Amino acid sequence: MRTVKADPKGVLTGSHYLDGDYALAEGALAAGCRFFGGYPITPSTETAERFSERIPHVGGVFIQMEDELASIISLIGAVWGGKKAMTVTSGPGFSLMMENIGLAAMMEIPLVIANVQRGGPSTGLPTLVGQQDMMQARWGSHGDYAIIALCPDSPQECFDLTIKAFNLSETYRCPVFVMADECVGHMHEKVVIPPADQLDIVERKWYSGPKDKYMPYKNDADGIPFLVKAGDGYRFHTTGLTHDERGYPVINAEAQDICVRHLCDKINNNADKIIELEEEDIDGADVVVISYGITSRVAFRAVQLARKEGIKVGRLRLITAWPFCEKRIAELAPKIKAFVVPEINYGQMVREVERSSAGQTKVVSVPHCGGWVHNPLDILAAIKESVK
Amino acid sequence: MTEIRFSGFGGQGIIRCGLIAGKALSLYDDKHATMTQSFGPEARGSACSSQLVVNDDKVLYPYITKPEILVSMSQDAYDQYEPNLRDDGLLLIDTDLVKPKPARAKIKTYAIPSTRFAEELGNRITANLVMMGFFTAVTKIVSEDAIKKALPGLVPDRFLGLNIKAFDKGYEYGLKLLDEEK
Amino acid sequence: MTQEKQDTAVNPLEGFLRMERIPHIWCPGCGIGTVVTSFAEALKKEQLDLDKVAVVSGIGCTGRVAGYVKLDSFHTTHGRAIPFATGLKLANPEMKVVVFSGDGDISGIGGNHFIHAARRNMDITVICVNNFNYAMTGGQVAPTTPMEANTSTSPYGNFEYSFSLPTLAEAAGATYIARWTALHFRRVTKSIREALNHKGFSFVEVITPCVTLYARRNRLGDGLNLLRYYYDKSEIVHNADTRTLDITYQGKLVVGKFVQKEKPTFLDAMNTHLGNVLGDDYQLYGRLNDDRD
Numbered sequence: 104m105r106t107v108k109a110d111p112k113g114v115l116t117g118s119h120y121l122d123g124d125y126a127l128a129e130g131a132l133a134a135g136c137r138f139f140g141g142y143p144i145t146p147s148t149e150t151a152e153r154f155s156e157r158i159p160h161v162g163g164v165f166i167q168m169e170d171e172l173a174s175i176i177s178l179i180g181a182v183w184g185g186k187k188a189m190t191v192t193s194g195p196g197f198s199l200m201m202e203n204i205g206l207a208a209m210m211e212i213p214l215v216i217a218n219v220q221r222g223g224p225s226t227g228l229p230t231l232v233g234q235q236d237m238m239q240a241r242w243g244s245h246g247d248y249a250i251i252a253l254c255p256d257s258p259q260e261c262f263d264l265t266i267k268a269f270n271l272s273e274t275y276r277c278p279v280f281v282m283a284d285e286c287v288g289h290m291h292e293k294v295v296i297p298p299a300d301q302l303d304i305v306e307r308k309w310y311s312g313p314k315d316k317y318m319p320y321k322n323d324a325d326g327i328p329f330l331v332k333a334g335d336g337y338r339f340h341t342t343g344l345t346h347d348e349r350g351y352p353v354i355n356a357e358a359q360d361i362c363v364r365h366l367c368d369k370i371n372n373n374a375d376k377i378i379e380l381e382e383e384d385i386d387g388a389d390v391v392v393i394s395y396g397i398t399s400r401v402a403f404r405a406v407q408l409a410r411k412e413g414i415k416v417g418r419l420r421l422i423t424a425w426p427f428c429e430k431r432i433a434e435l436a437p438k439i440k441a442f443v444v445p446e447i448n449y450g451q452m453v454r455e456v457e458r459s460s461a462g463q464t465k466v467v468s469v470p471h472c473g474g475w476v477h478n479p480l481d482i483l484a485a486i487k488e489s490v491k
Numbered sequence: 492m493t494e495i496r497f498s499g500f501g502g503q504g505i506i507r508c509g510l511i512a513g514k515a516l517s518l519y520d521d522k523h524a525t526m527t528q529s530f531g532p533e534a535r536g537s538a539c540s541s542q543l544v545v546n547d548d549k550v551l552y553p554y555i556t557k558p559e560i561l562v563s564m565s566q567d568a569y570d571q572y573e574p575n576l577r578d579d580g581l582l583l584i585d586t587d588l589v590k591p592k593p594a595r596a597k598i599k600t601y602a603i604p605s606t607r608f609a610e611e612l613g614n615r616i617t618a619n620l621v622m623m624g625f626f627t628a629v630t631k632i633v634s635e636d637a638i639k640k641a642l643p644g645l646v647p648d649r650f651l652g653l654n655i656k657a658f659d660k661g662y663e664y665g666l667k668l669l670d671e672e673k
Numbered sequence: 674m675t676q677e678k679q680d681t682a683v684n685p686l687e688g689f690l691r692m693e694r695i696p697h698i699w700c701p702g703c704g705i706g707t708v709v710t711s712f713a714e715a716l717k718k719e720q721l722d723l724d725k726v727a728v729v730s731g732i733g734c735t736g737r738v739a740g741y742v743k744l745d746s747f748h749t750t751h752g753r754a755i756p757f758a759t760g761l762k763l764a765n766p767e768m769k770v771v772v773f774s775g776d777g778d779i780s781g782i783g784g785n786h787f788i789h790a791a792r793r794n795m796d797i798t799v800i801c802v803n804n805f806n807y808a809m810t811g812g813q814v815a816p817t818t819p820m821e822a823n824t825s826t827s828p829y830g831n832f833e834y835s836f837s838l839p840t841l842a843e844a845a846g847a848t849y850i851a852r853w854t855a856l857h858f859r860r861v862t863k864s865i866r867e868a869l870n871h872k873g874f875s876f877v878e879v880i881t882p883c884v885t886l887y888a889r890r891n892r893l894g895d896g897l898n899l900l901r902y903y904y905d906k907s908e909i910v911h912n913a914d915t916r917t918l919d920i921t922y923q924g925k926l927v928v929g930k931f932v933q934k935e936k937p938t939f940l941d942a943m944n945t946h947l948g949n950v951l952g953d954d955y956q957l958y959g960r961l962n963d964d965r966d
Contacts, residue, residue, distance in 0.1 A: 112956075120514035120526075120641075138764055140756075159947045162956030164763045166939075168756060169789040176753040177760030180729070183747065184764025206750050230529075257549075290553050291510060291526035293517035333745040333761060334768045336724035340691065340740060342748035351694060352740065352748075397553065404551040479552060 124149035130265025137163030140177035185332035205244030222473030233473035249370035388417030405482035436463035441489035499564030504619035509541030519637035617657035628665025702896015704855030704881025752783030766959035791845035812886025849875035
């Protein structure tokens, strides 16, 4: 993994008052993204708008594709063409992208997809908040593979985590999701963009050996294969079919075993390095509130209220939702009375908390079906109930 | 923590008011200010609104619940949002566009003919800036200096001068009003 | 005809195929291999730098072409070869990007992408092998299946109207359009050469029999017979009005070069327009008209 300083051309250094959607676009530009294929969908459209306005001044391509299927696969083409690429969408578009998210996983393509989540299912609540695509992010495409998903809780984090998403995607050669939500996407707050020389950007893992020896799926010592750019004389092949190191189709169980294990293990085995959590007052806590995205801010308000009532509450924020922090949860479970898990869905990540706790502690879901954030008092009630 | 709602009808620059105040507070007044607005078909009714939560530390709950300050530049917006104003809140209205009911509880009302002033200055589109000046003077929640620093980028360059004039007009009117009150 | 057949005997595939992947999966008598040979011949005659040519395929029998050519070659998902090619071309404009796929892939599941790439005059070449059915999955009815033809999902004969691909391409904005049968070997080669040299969206349709499924099901004889039949039924009408190119079951096939016109490509239009509007603030991307030979 080689890092370089960000290209100043894409970095809008300074303090700004931006919404989360704009901050996603700024994060992408700062990370070196120079290709954006998108399709408008509320509440993510502002990211595409911002990118289309900014990219002519930076050097790169914005193209509004005919649908989300085209958007996501244009990214895969663009990455093989040597660019860093991003798209942004919301629930229905995310569903449409799923097949080719699988192709990106199978072809091991570094790219970033931001999902500004709204309430679903179907057309649901286009303009209102949801966090209902968390499981889809992990399991949405068919077959077995692993991905990385990050959850910003503010416009500032939309910027920061988009850069992190690009860096992780290049490090592990996989698609990375920025799982924002309508509330974070549409709220305006201060966003500080540092100077380019303070931003570490992971470079693509370019192959540099003899041209005729290049194999797109031959693992390096760190378990991640090298990439090349089409047009540079490698004359390689790649496919969505199960393949060998050369990228040639091999249709049997043995090749499948190698292929699928690799796609999953390269993420799972590096989970400790990938996972970022924000923890506060966990030691000695009776209850730990686990949350992510906008809900973590609302939950924090509830935690403050609970502390005023004398309850020992810790906070654990999932900055990385996938891979899930199962080790940390397993470690905490026997030490506390309960986990309380508010999320703007009918109970998704809470299943992971339950799985990782393995019956060692109580797990309390605080569901919200979408359309608004939780009332902090509802989370407070769950906290109080959980320590009874 | 202070909760503020700017309201009026579409085209008055109501969202812009939230952006200007939010930017001024968070970039130049060292506050945390989270601005939200209503989106979509449900936001295209007659009443339009932007909301601001202002705090010394990070804003946690992002939406306003029961605002201390309500700015209304249309009757519909006033009718819709006034009931949610805190009993001891501040109500700022456009004299000519809002006919308020008798003030409820301890609500203090301040009125300015912002649209008329803007027309006198040459363009009614700057009525929101007249109101912003008035808001700045009356509420003292944001500094005059910060608002002026926040304007570039949020109003078209060629109208910057006119917008500042409009702001000053509202600001002076507000100060005068407070003075008379004493 | 004789002359053309002799040409096919020359092996232009030297260094062009991934020999380690041969034998290929295509049935004996299938025309896809012939079209690949034409493509190889075209590349050779044009003396193109093969490092700068990419082939993108979707899914299906023709979708396997990407797997056999020794170029940067991408076997993508069903219907999505064209938007993949769009991303590749825009990311690396110095490449010649060729989409090689079947009728179902391009005009069925990928139909939306086909018309939009044509509309944008995206600078790619699309070679569509039309065998009138979904062959890889067992010969189902396709958007190109002629009326009455029997397929495994039109077992009583097809009653849906079919697409004429050149009509669709022109209506959508393609700037180079030709149609041949696979036996028009030299003409296919020539059209592919022209398409490769064309700036903009070029489309070459090649009609070829699916001997195993379509031909057998409709009792149309073996591969060579059917190839020959299509060839004999064809009538060359260059510049034909593309609205007159409907294909009927075993009927006359109008072939030829129908459209060849100049129009700024997506990238040219982007560079010109943004350059005009933004002036010196615009970061020129890729190449401009002026840079071209």
